[in-house]
Structures are given as C-alpha cells and as structure tokens.
Amino acid sequence: MxxxxxxxxxxxxxxxxxxxxxxxxxxxxxxxxxxxxxxxxxxxxxxxxxxxxxxxxxxxxxxxxxxxxxxxMTLGPDDVRDIYLTRARLEKAVLLELAESRTVPPAAVAAQRDLERIDSGSGLDTVDPDMRFHMALVDSIGSPRTSRMYESLVSQVRLCMAQVQGLELVQPERIVREHQHLLDLIEAGDGPAATAFLDEHLSRPRERLVAAVGGVPGPEADLGSSLDAQG
The missing domain is CATH 1.10.10.10 (Winged helix-like DNA-binding domain superfamily/Winged helix DNA-binding domain)
Incomplete structure (x- = not known):
C-alpha cells in the first residue's frame, strides 16, 4: 500500500x-x-x-x-483593544463549557509546561507557548469554526507583539501562575470565577500593548494580580 x-x-x-x-x-x-x-x-x-x-x-x-x-498591518490602540476584547468573548464561552465538564485540555497543560521551562531570553520567548495555551483551550471544544475565528485574532496578537519586539509586557512567572490558576478553576468547575479571572489575565497585556503602539493605557496596565494576595 x-x-x-x-x-x-x-x-x-x-x-x-x-x-x-x-x-x-x-x-x-x-x-x-x-x-x-x-x-x-x-x-x-x-x-x-x-x-x-x-x-x-x-x-x-x-x-x-x-x-x-x-x-x-499596522495595529493602533483601538485595534489592540478590539482584538483583545473579541478574543476574551470567545475564550469566556470556552471556559464556561470546559468548567461545566471539568475538562482540562492536555494540550493546554503541555503549553503550560513549556512556559514553565522558560527562564531567560527575549520577551518574545513567551509568545508561542502563551498563544498555544489559549489556542488549546479553544480547540478542545471541537468547533473548527470557533478555532478558525480565534486563530485569526491570535495572528494579530502575535503581530502586535512582534512590532514591540524585546518589550517584556508581562513577566513569564506571572503568566505561568495565572495560566495555572485558570486550569485549576476549570478543574474545580468554577466557570464564573474562570471568566472573571480571564478578564484580569488579558486586561494587563492589552493595556500595555495599547501603550506600546502609542495609545493611552487604561488603569489595568499597572494593576497587580489578585493572586498576589493569596501569597
């Protein structure tokens, strides 16, 4: 054969x-x-x-x-906010679905492990495993159309980050910690908490990207993580 x-x-x-x-x-x-x-x-x-x-x-x-x-493509402040807010809407629906069944996607866990292994280098080193983590969550619900919609947004997020190469928007350790918290909330079946935390997780890099492309960032750019209070 x-x-x-x-x-x-x-x-x-x-x-x-x-x-x-x-x-x-x-x-x-x-x-x-x-x-x-x-x-x-x-x-x-x-x-x-x-x-x-x-x-x-x-x-x-x-x-x-x-x-x-x-x-x-040149992305301005309004573009950055629209991209992030649109992907947040898609990801929230996905998180609710995953939390309902308490499904933690293996591919998201694998991307998380790759992030954990990053200890130095360019800020762009985190972009690929970070995007793979979020893409794995979306892909896990098994909807090709949703995945295609999300992937088109991810390409523009990557583009925006590439245009500010070398700028460390968020420390890798914080990304790792927040991703793990999202996985923990999914496993616990707490969809509302997961969607609320996703807003926090995405708002910080969103507003820092806004500043990087010449816009006026919102207060979220300087907010700490709610996980800090948990020690």
Whole structure:
C-alpha cells in the first residue's frame, strides 16, 4: 500500500515563510511586499506571488488598500483593544463549557509546561507557548469554526507583539501562575470565577500593548494580580 504524503502548495509555503518572518519581527510595520519582489525572492511566477500576498491579506497580517502595495498591518490602540476584547468573548464561552465538564485540555497543560521551562531570553520567548495555551483551550471544544475565528485574532496578537519586539509586557512567572490558576478553576468547575479571572489575565497585556503602539493605557496596565494576595 502506497504511503500518503501531505503536500504543501507553493503559495502556502511562501505565505507560511512570510508569515513566520513577520511574526518574528523581521518585517516591521509598513514593510512593503510587491508581487515583483516576492516573485524574485522565491523564484516563482508573479501570479503565485500575488496569491501568497492575497492569502496574508485575508489573514489581516498584510493590508492592501485599493491600487496600493501590500504592507505589514499596522495595529493602533483601538485595534489592540478590539482584538483583545473579541478574543476574551470567545475564550469566556470556552471556559464556561470546559468548567461545566471539568475538562482540562492536555494540550493546554503541555503549553503550560513549556512556559514553565522558560527562564531567560527575549520577551518574545513567551509568545508561542502563551498563544498555544489559549489556542488549546479553544480547540478542545471541537468547533473548527470557533478555532478558525480565534486563530485569526491570535495572528494579530502575535503581530502586535512582534512590532514591540524585546518589550517584556508581562513577566513569564506571572503568566505561568495565572495560566495555572485558570486550569485549576476549570478543574474545580468554577466557570464564573474562570471568566472573571480571564478578564484580569488579558486586561494587563492589552493595556500595555495599547501603550506600546502609542495609545493611552487604561488603569489595568499597572494593576497587580489578585493572586498576589493569596501569597
């Protein structure tokens, strides 16, 4: 019996590479991508380059106004708040569902362990396991459409963090502690407490990101964690 191999189209491969570089901060805000440049860089035909660019435009990582060159998306303060508040709405519904069945997703636990192993380096070192933790919660309810909606938001959160590369918005130890508390609340079946704590967990980085992209942060940016009082 022949072995089935998964193939990736040239368009997908180019989009994946550009996306990865954007999210690592190699292409800062407003970096331009013309069909000619992309075609030359990857040695492909212009229609292929155009398709890759359009894919990233559809993911909101690139923006291309009518008759203009595609550029890396620039996120302003209002964008940051809208992204975070939207993802909070999705995650709250997920937390209530998980808490009702007291289901702690193994993939979220695995991401948490990866976070625990981070002890130094760039502030961006926490971004991947942090996002995987939250994505694992959403994926665990088994709704492909919800996962796709959430993933499109996560890409923009990563983009925003990449644009402020090197800025440690929240200490890794605090992220680890707060993630564990969310898992504990899910296991305890306390959905309302989990959703309330999620608001706290997301509001701090949200407002610090707002400040990083030139906005006026809300008071949440400087609030401590409610876990501090618990010792």
């Amino acid at each position: 022949a072995t089935q191999l998964m193939t990736v189209s040239v368009v997908q491969a180019i989009a994946d590479d550009i996306r990865s570089r954007i999210l690592r901060g190699e292409y800062p805000s407003d970096t331009s991508f013309t069909e000619t440049d992309v075609a030359a860089r990857y040695e492909v035909a212009r229609p292929t380059a155009k398709a890759a660019i359009e894919k990233l435009v559809s993911e909101s990582l690139l923006e291309r106004p009518t008759n203009k060159t595609a550029k890396v």
